[in-house]
Amino acid sequence: MNSSSSSSSSSSSSSSSSSSPSASTSGSSSSLPSSSSSSSSSSCSKQRSYDSDANNEMMYSGVYFPPGLPAIVLDYLDGDVLSYDEKPIPAKSRQDLMLFGRKYHELISTDASIVAELILKGEENDVEEALKLVRQNPSLLHRQAKAKDPLGRWIQGTLLQIAAMAGDVDLKAGIIEEKEHGLVERLKLAGKLSAEEVAEQLKVITSDEAKQANEKRNQRVLDVIKKFGEGIIKKAEEFKSDRSFKEFQIQCQSIIDQLESDLTAGMKEVIISGYIFDPSILQKAAEWFNDNQHRFSSFWSNRGDVFWINGFGKLQSKLSSRDAQIILKGAGNFIDDGEMPNRTLNNADGTSDFFNLTSRLGVDFYLRGCGLRAVGDTIWCGGFPSLQNLCQAKTRALQNVCNTQTIGLHRAHA
Secondary structure (H helix, E strand, C coil): CCHHHHHHHHHHHHHHHCCCHHHHHHHHHCCCCCCCHHHHHHHHHHHCCCCCCCCCECCCCCCCCCCCHHHHHHHHHCCCCCEECCEECCHHHHCCCEECCEEHHHCECHHHHHHHHHHHHCCHHHHHHHHHHHHHCHHHHHCEEEEECCCCCEEEECHHHHHHHCCCCCCCCCCCCHHHCCHHHHHHHHCCCCHHHHHHHCHHHHCHHHHHHHHHHHHHHHHHHHHHHHHHHHHHHHCCCCCCHHHHHHHCHHHHHHHHHHHHHCCCCEECCCCCCCCHHHHHHHHHHHHCHHHHCCCCCHHHHHHHHHHHHHHHCCCCHHHHHHHHHCHHHHHHHCCCCCCCCECCCCCECCCCCCCCECCCEEECCCCCEECCCCCCCCHHHHHHHHHHHHHHHHHHHHHCCCCCCCCCCC
16 A cells, blocks of 8 residues: 555544544444443444553544454555654654554554565565665555565564664675665665664664564574584594594484474564574684584584584574675675675576575585585684674664664665
8 A cells, every 4th residue: 555545544534533422422322222422432332343442542432443344444554554644653652552452563564564575585686676665655664564584484573674683784884886785774765764763663673672582592593503513522422433424424414403403493483673593693603613623523523514514504594685695705705805795695507505495505515704615624714703793794784874864875766
C-alpha cells in the first residue's frame, strides 16, 4: 500500500474518531434490547474482539468496529498505521501503541517484508530493487517487517534495523561512490530519516539490552565451537596414527555432524536485536584455537586442519550476506589494501560457496584472510587483525550514522 492510501485511511479513521461516544452508542442501540446508552455501550464493548479501553489503544471505546472488521482493516493498512499527513509518529512513541489490540511490533507489513527479504539476500540487484521500492514509498521505513534470510533465520524489525542486524553498514570512512556505502546509510538517505530517528531505530544494535542479547547469542556459538575443538582433541587421542587428513576427518565425522546440529538448533529464534551472526565470533574462535594450539599439536596437524576446515569454515558459512561478501573477497585484502568487496557471492565460474546446499565450504575447505581456499595445509592468514578491524569499522559506522544529519553520498537521487 502506498503512502497516499495510508493517509486516506488515517483520515478516515480520524474522522470516525471525532464522533462523540454518545452518538456512536445511540446509533447502535436500535438493534440492542436496552435503550440505555450505558447499557448499549457495555453491550458493544462485549462484542469487540479487542480491549478498547486498554492503555495506548488507538481505537478507543467511542469507536465501534464489529468482530471481523478489525482484521480486514489491518490487512488493508499493511502495517502503515504510524503516519499522518506524511509526519510519522516519533520512534520513541511507537513501541507501546496498539491498534485493535495488536501491538506496534506485531503489525507486520507484507510490503516491507518483501523489501526486507531483498535486503537479507544482499546481492547487487536485490539491494538496488530494495532501495527503489523505498524511494517510491518512504513510509516502508516506518513499518515492521519479518523475513527469512538465505539460511532460513527469521529476522524482525524495520528495514533499517534489519539492514543493521545484517551488519550492512559503511566498511570504512571517506567513501565517495554511492554503491560502496552500507545499506543502513543508503536507506537513511533514501527515506530522508533524521539522525534522531536513525539513532532510535538502531538501538536494536547499540542499546545495552541489544548488546547483551548479541553477546548471549555469540557465547552460545562460541561454546559450540569450543565443544567441537575439544571433541577433535579427544578423537586425536583415540586415533593415534600418522594416517592422512581424510582418514582422521572420517574419524571425526560424528562430531562434525554434531557441530552442524548444534549450530542449526540456535537458528529457530526470531532475531529482533543484535547481529544475525556477529563476525567477531570468527575472531574469537580463531583466538581460542591460537590459545590452545599446543593441544592441537600445530596449525598443520590433522586435528588442526579439521578445526579450521570443518569448524571455522562452518562458521564462515553462517555469516550474513555482506559479511560473507567480505570474507569471499578476503578480509585481509579489504583491511590492508582497501579493496571494497563487490555485492555478490558468486565465484568467477558462476558457482557460490555461500547459501548453497552443494557448497563444500566447511566440508573440504575454509576461506583464508586473503580470500583463497585453504584445504588443510595452509593456516588462516591475516585473520586476527583483519577480523578485529572489520568489527571496529562496523562500530564506528553505526556511531557515525546516528550522529550525522546527512550522508555525503556521491550521487543524488531523483
